[in-house]
Amino acid sequence: MEIQSVTFKGSFLKASTRPKEWFPHIAIAGRSNVGKSSLLNWLFRQNMAKVAKAPGKTRTLNFFLVNRNFYMVDLPGYGYAKVARHLRDQWGRELGAYLSKEERLAGVVALIDVRHGPSVLDLELQSFLTASGLNRLVILTKGDKVGRSKRRQMQDSIQKQLELPVRPLVTSVTSGEGRREVLNAIESMAGLWKDRQQETDHGTEKEERTR
Ligand SMILES: Nc1nc2c(ncn2[C@@H]2O[C@H](COP(=O)(O)OP(=O)(O)OP(=O)(O)O)[C@@H](O)[C@H]2O)c(=O)[nH]1
Numbered sequence: 001m002e003i004q005s006v007t008f009k010g011s012f013l014k015a016s017t018r019p020k021e022w023f024p025h026i027a028i029a030g031r032s033n034v035g036k037s038s039l040l041n042w043l044f045r046q047n048m049a050k051v052a053k054a055p056g057k058t059r060t061l062n063f064f065l066v067n068r069n070f071y072m073v074d075l076p077g078y079g080y081a082k083v084a085r086h087l088r089d090q091w092g093r094e095l096g097a098y099l100s101k102e103e104r105l106a107g108v109v110a111l112i113d114v115r116h117g118p119s120v121l122d123l124e125l126q127s128f129l130t131a132s133g134l135n136r137l138v139i140l141t142k143g144d145k146v147g148r149s150k151r152r153q154m155q156d157s158i159q160k161q162l163e164l165p166v167r168p169l170v171t172s173v174t175s176g177e178g179r180r181e182v183l184n185a186i187e188s189m190a191g192l193w194k195d196r197q198q199e200t201d202h203g204t205e206k207e208e209r210t211r
């Protein structure tokens with residue numbers, strides 16, 4: 001897949017205000033500062049998502065329409081302690097509601113810092129994804145920060161720990177590695193969602209015909 005066009009569609013928290021079109025969503029999740037917004041800008045080859053020196057930058061669900069075909073959703077990072085508790089609780093609820101209720105959610109790109117491996121909250125997200133049967137792509141970010149052997153070791157140990165069928169991808173927005181693989185994986189998650197929609201549509205038609 002090539003990225004032909006990207007349009008920022010706005011920042012939202014509540015379901016009622018999210019974009020209405022029936023396009024699949026691919027959400028980018030991970031702890032604060034892991035590199036979610038940077039990864040989007042790198043995929044888009046444009047600075048559209050806000051990146052900051054201080055963690056806790058992204059506080060809403062930010063929607064980017066890609067190729068007029070699917071949404072990429074930049075999620076607020078979790079695990080940032082310095083945010084006021086009532087705000088953290090509110091994000092947690094909204095994020096949970098989004099991940100568990102949004103029917104257009106086609107898959108989650110879960111980012112983990114290659115230097116640190118999964119945190120407790122990362123593991124919670126992974127268990128949630130397993131339990132809900134959502135498609136996921138696990139990416140180890142900031143690949144430029146570690147040497148070859150450390151990276152291999154992290155890929156192997158995280159694959160085992162999270163019981164992934166394939167090794168997690170490693171990306172680096174500075175060296176550029178992994179971009180093609182990430183785009184292909186995203187395309188396939190969006191495609192699977194669309195196939196499922198068609199099957200459901202056909203199922204409904206069939207049901208209606210036999211009635
Ligand atoms: N060296 C290196 N730095 C990176 C990479 N990706 C992101 N960063 C840096 O990591 C910091 C955090 O990046 P963001 O993209 O803002 O992280 P985020 O996950 O969106 O953070 P929140 O919005 O707080 O949830 C920034 O200083 C980025 O420049 C990478 O691949 N390599």
Ligand SMILES: [Mg+2]
Binds near residue numbers: 038050058074077
């Ligand atoms: Mg961000």
